[in-house]
Amino acid sequence: MVTTTVLSPPHRQTGRWTVVAPLLVAATLGVLAGFAPLPALLGLLALAVCAAVVLRLNWIALVLVVVSVFEDYTARAEPSAVKGLAVLLVLAWVVRRCRGRLYDGPRSQVLVAALGFAVVLLLATALHNNGQAGLDVLLRYAGFLGVLFVLADVMRGGLRPERVAQVYVAACAVAAFCGLVTFAVGADRRVGGPIGDPNDFAFFLLPAVALGVAVRRTTGRRWPWDAATVVVLVAVFGTLSRGALVGLAAIVVVAVATGMVRLRSAAALTGVVAVVTGLVALTFPALVAVSLQQKDFVAQQNVSERLDLWTAAAAMTVEHPVLGMGPGAFALHHGAFLTSLPDDVNHPLDVAHNTWLELSSELGVLGLAAFMAMLAVAFGQAWSVRRRDPVAAAVCVGLVGTAAAATFVTEQYYLPLWLLSALAVGVASRPRTDVS
Numbered sequence: 001m002v003t004t005t006v007l008s009p010p011h012r013q014t015g016r017w018t019v020v021a022p023l024l025v026a027a028t029l030g031v032l033a034g035f036a037p038l039p040a041l042l043g044l045l046a047l048a049v050c051a052a053v054v055l056r057l058n059w060i061a062l063v064l065v066v067v068s069v070f071e072d073y074t075a076r077a078e079p080s081a082v083k084g085l086a087v088l089l090v091l092a093w094v095v096r097r098c099r100g101r102l103y104d105g106p107r108s109q110v111l112v113a114a115l116g117f118a119v120v121l122l123l124a125t126a127l128h129n130n131g132q133a134g135l136d137v138l139l140r141y142a143g144f145l146g147v148l149f150v151l152a153d154v155m156r157g158g159l160r161p162e163r164v165a166q167v168y169v170a171a172c173a174v175a176a177f178c179g180l181v182t183f184a185v186g187a188d189r190r191v192g193g194p195i196g197d198p199n200d201f202a203f204f205l206l207p208a209v210a211l212g213v214a215v216r217r218t219t220g221r222r223w224p225w226d227a228a229t230v231v232v233l234v235a236v237f238g239t240l241s242r243g244a245l246v247g248l249a250a251i252v253v254v255a256v257a258t259g260m261v262r263l264r265s266a267a268a269l270t271g272v273v274a275v276v277t278g279l280v281a282l283t284f285p286a287l288v289a290v291s292l293q294q295k296d297f298v299a300q301q302n303v304s305e306r307l308d309l310w311t312a313a314a315a316m317t318v319e320h321p322v323l324g325m326g327p328g329a330f331a332l333h334h335g336a337f338l339t340s341l342p343d344d345v346n347h348p349l350d351v352a353h354n355t356w357l358e359l360s361s362e363l364g365v366l367g368l369a370a371f372m373a374m375l376a377v378a379f380g381q382a383w384s385v386r387r388r389d390p391v392a393a394a395v396c397v398g399l400v401g402t403a404a405a406a407t408f409v410t411e412q413y414y415l416p417l418w419l420l421s422a423l424a425v426g427v428a429s430r431p432r433t434d435v436s
Contacts, residue, residue, distance in 0.1 A: 057092045058159045061151055062167050064089055068415040069171040069204055070194040073178075086143045093150040102157025108425045110378045111152060117370035118145055121327065124363045128326025137327035137362070137413075144418045151419070155426030162218040162391050164423060165211040166225075172208035173228035175201075176235030183238055191238030199409045201235075202244030206405055207398040207416050208232045210251055213261055214394035247405030254400045258386070260393040306353045306408070312337040313357035317364065324364035334361070355406035375399060375417065378424035385427055392427040395420055 064085045067074055074081040096102065118141075125138055155161050179193025179201060195201035212229035216222040236244050255261040315337040316325055325333060331350035352358035360368040382395040398420050402411070411417065 057089075057096050057150075057154055060085065060089045060092050061154050061159060062164065064147065065164060065168050065415070065419065066171040069168070069175045072196045073194045083143060086147055089150050090146045093153065102153050103429065105156065105429055108152060108156075108381070108429070110374060110381060110421055110425050111149060113370060113374035113377050114145060114148055114421070117367065117374055120323065120363055120367045120370050124323040124326050124367060127323050128329060130326045130328040130332055133328035133332055134326055135328075140413050141327065144413075144415070147415075148418045148422050151422035152425035155422065156429040159426075161423050161426035161430070162215055164419075164426070165391050165394070166215045166218070168419065169208045169212045169215055169225065169228055169232075172205050173212075173231050176205060176232045179235050180231070180238060190240050191235050193235070198239035199241045199243060200411070200414060202239040202241040203247075203402065203405055203409060203411050203414060204416055205232050205236050205239075206244060206247045206251065206401050207420055209236070209248065210255065210260075210394040210398040210401065211391070213255070214390040217390045241405075241409075243405040243408030246408065247401040250404040251397050251401035255397045258393065258396070260386075260390070260397055308338055309334065309352050310354050310357055311339060313352040313354065313361040316361035317357070320364060322364045322366060324360060324362045324367060327362055329362045330358050351410040353409055355410050355412050358410050359412060371412070374421060375403065378421040381428035382424040385430075389427050389430070391423065395423045395427060399424075 064082070067082055067085055071082055078084070121138065121141055125134060128134070130137075151164070155164065175194045176191075179191040182193055183191045190198040192198045192201050195204055209229060209232055212225055212232060216225035216229075219225065233248075236248060252261075312334040313330060316330065316334065319325075319337075330352055334352070352361065356368060356372075359371055363371075379396055379399045382392040382399070386393040386396055398416075402416050402420065405411070406417070
């Protein structure tokens, strides 16, 4: 006689918080319901909504990516919408990590470099107290560092990097279309759209160009991504941003040189964009003429102004080379280092219009080196898998283009550089068989 032993599935021990926390919440709501039924009901509904959102970590990550592209639009409805989403994303990640790690592989060197940057940031803050301005900058960095760590973790733990890339490209295409429509109705003289400053808007669109070319190879239907890339490119030209044009040139050169895009395909795409841009110019000749005239009028002043700001940032770095003058220092103290400035400046000068010089002026050579090391390691990790993953190749190209554009604008306070670094972590951690 043969006996069969049925083995019960392994039982995972739950932490005490999973029992105690619901009991405490239920007891609290029960007491409140006796004194104030309506507020208790509203609190219960709010708790249910928050729980539903928190348990969908991947959804929050994708929503944050989309909302960041429409930052100025969302700020009109709720000024702290993006910050609130970033906090919610970190909270959802903490709740998810209480159940265990999302990824069991080795620690990413990109995140190690980011941790080093965080340490330098704290040291510079401790050394130089710049008041509320310094605290605001510190919190912005903390938000982006948190987003980087969470996005990198969720992409290693199940959220596919190409999905993130697709969502970003789609959001940028819609944002570019909104910007072009706003320009067409005469509301703006340059394509700005959901990001008020056209230079900053162009910086968001640059990675979408490289990622748009890549994600078309990860789906069955390629024409929507081709159309999205064309719309984004037309909007980039419409911003009239010189930094964006430099970054776009770098993207084209690197993409062709690395074989990500064939020369024939690049020429075809350039032709399509030229035709569409020409049609826009023929359809709205007066608007285009006014935009070009205004851009030409302020061009020389902008060049002189930015050279002065760059000189001031360099002088601040020389005076405090190790840890700089602390977060927020450039907006507060650059005036003391200016040697000359045009008399007809009628706008605030609170950024250096150069990411690298502003970093060194506020965080010193150590801060600049740590930030650049994070980007360099991200490039290296994506480069190592570029031949088998089109998104990895796009990350490399996008990092080069945005780094080139960042020489002419201050962009460490916006998502693209951090998103590309997180994507690099995601594509480098995927097994060889998990590539579309």
